[in-house]
Amino acid sequence: MRDPEATLRQHDLPVTAQRIAVLRAVSGHPHATADDLTASVCGDLGTISRQSVYNVLNVLTDKGIIRRIQPADSPARYEDRIGDNHHHLVCRSCGRTEDVCCAVGEAPCLKAHSHHGFKIDEAEVIYWGTCPACQKKKRS
Amino acid sequence: MRDPEATLRQHDLPVTAQRIAVLRAVSGHPHATADDLTASVCGDLGTISRQSVYNVLNVLTDKGIIRRIQPADSPARYEDRIGDNHHHLVCRSCGRTEDVCCAVGEAPCLKAHSHHGFKIDEAEVIYWGTCPACQKKKRS
DNA sequence: TCATTATTTTTGACAAAGTCCAAAACTCGG
DNA sequence: CCGAGTTTTGGACTTTGTCAAAAATAATGA
Numbered sequence: 244m245r246d247p248e249a250t251l252r253q254h255d256l257p258v259t260a261q262r263i264a265v266l267r268a269v270s271g272h273p274h275a276t277a278d279d280l281t282a283s284v285c286g287d288l289g290t291i292s293r294q295s296v297y298n299v300l301n302v303l304t305d306k307g308i309i310r311r312i313q314p315a316d317s318p319a320r321y322e323d324r325i326g327d328n329h330h331h332l333v334c335r336s337c338g339r340t341e342d343v344c345c346a347v348g349e350a351p352c353l354k355a356h357s358h359h360g361f362k363i364d365e366a367e368v369i370y371w372g373t374c375p376a377c378q379k380k381k382r383s
Numbered sequence: 384m385r386d387p388e389a390t391l392r393q394h395d396l397p398v399t400a401q402r403i404a405v406l407r408a409v410s411g412h413p414h415a416t417a418d419d420l421t422a423s424v425c426g427d428l429g430t431i432s433r434q435s436v437y438n439v440l441n442v443l444t445d446k447g448i449i450r451r452i453q454p455a456d457s458p459a460r461y462e463d464r465i466g467d468n469h470h471h472l473v474c475r476s477c478g479r480t481e482d483v484c485c486a487v488g489e490a491p492c493l494k495a496h497s498h499h500g501f502k503i504d505e506a507e508v509i510y511w512g513t514c515p516a517c518q519k520k521k522r523s
Numbered sequence: 524t525c526a527t528t529a530t531t532t533t534t535g536a537c538a539a540a541g542t543c544c545a546a547a548a549c550t551c552g553g
Numbered sequence: 554c555c556g557a558g559t560t561t562t563g564g565a566c567t568t569t570g571t572c573a574a575a576a577a578t579a580a581t582g583a
Binding site: 311315319335341343358359360366373374378 | 472474498502510511
Binding site: 524525526527528529530531532533534535536537538539540541542543544545546547548549550551552553 | 554555556557558559560561562563564565566567568569570571572573574575576577578579580581582583
């Protein structure tokens with residue numbers, strides 16, 4: 244995210260300190276939770292209400308400026324990187340999340356199959372596993 | 384699920400009325416939530432505690448007798464059909480969930496890639512879209 | 524069959540993540 | 554700089570699920 248303020252203006256969103264700070268936090272901490280982001284913003288602005296963090300994250304998500312990912316057994320996480328159809332790799336034991344490029348080119352990702360009459364708009368892929376650190380921990 | 388009782392015994396689980404009823408409910412209502420299942424079991428046994436439903440669902444899931452799916456913005460759902468690596472199609476507006484056969488054969492499903500040093504054990508795919516009923520509703 | 528023992532079930536409190544609402548503060552256009 | 558309309562804030566509330574202790578039940582062996 245080069246310029247949070249410009250990004251907000253481009254999307255006709257009033258520019259506020261909270262929005263700039265949250266946007267910067269998301270940008271600087273990919274896959275952070277709302278809680279993580281609140282902490283990060285507080286280190287920047289001094290304070291922000293929990294509700295504002297959610298408000299901002301929701302409006303940014305709705306506008307497509309950021310993306311929300313919600314793996315099982317984890318609070319929602321947010322990221323900056325959008326529009327490139329990448330997927331995620333999540334550690335079952337610590338929740339560590341990494342980006343993964345779409346493994347198979349166009350299929351199944353982005354391909355609008357038709358099943359059961361549904362109009363499909365996204366194929367979400369999560370790879371579940373164990374991260375290096377947790378593999379070590381388990382062995383010991 | 385042909386015989387819930389036999390299934391429980393096969394897995395060395397003490398047979399209780401609650402377990403049989405929950406197992407039957409999951410079998411008869413694929414993709415139901417814990418709440419749905421509680422209602423269904425109550426119509427069968429007359430009553431069951433909320434905690435017992437969770438206890439049973441957890442133990443059955445741990446044993447691999449049923450599978451838990453946790454799409455974003457939805458409570459956990461449970462299903463009977465396991466071991467065939469199928470995926471899910473979820474309606475964004477009403478949560479309706481359908482099974483989808485693995486769209487691309489072996490890849491990316493079940494294929495253990497190695498990325499970031501993670502040991503991957505599952506590839507979960509969710510297709511997001513709008514079900515026929517909600518498409519109609521939106522148009523009207 | 525019956526007592527024993529370990530496992531389940533129940534009840535009620537609790538926790539995490541997020542939303543709803545009304546009041547105060549702020550942004551932006553004129 | 555003013556006023557209208559958004560945002561932000563604080564607090565209560567909701568949903569989904571877990572924890573813990575006591576009561577009930579299932580499986581085992583005599």
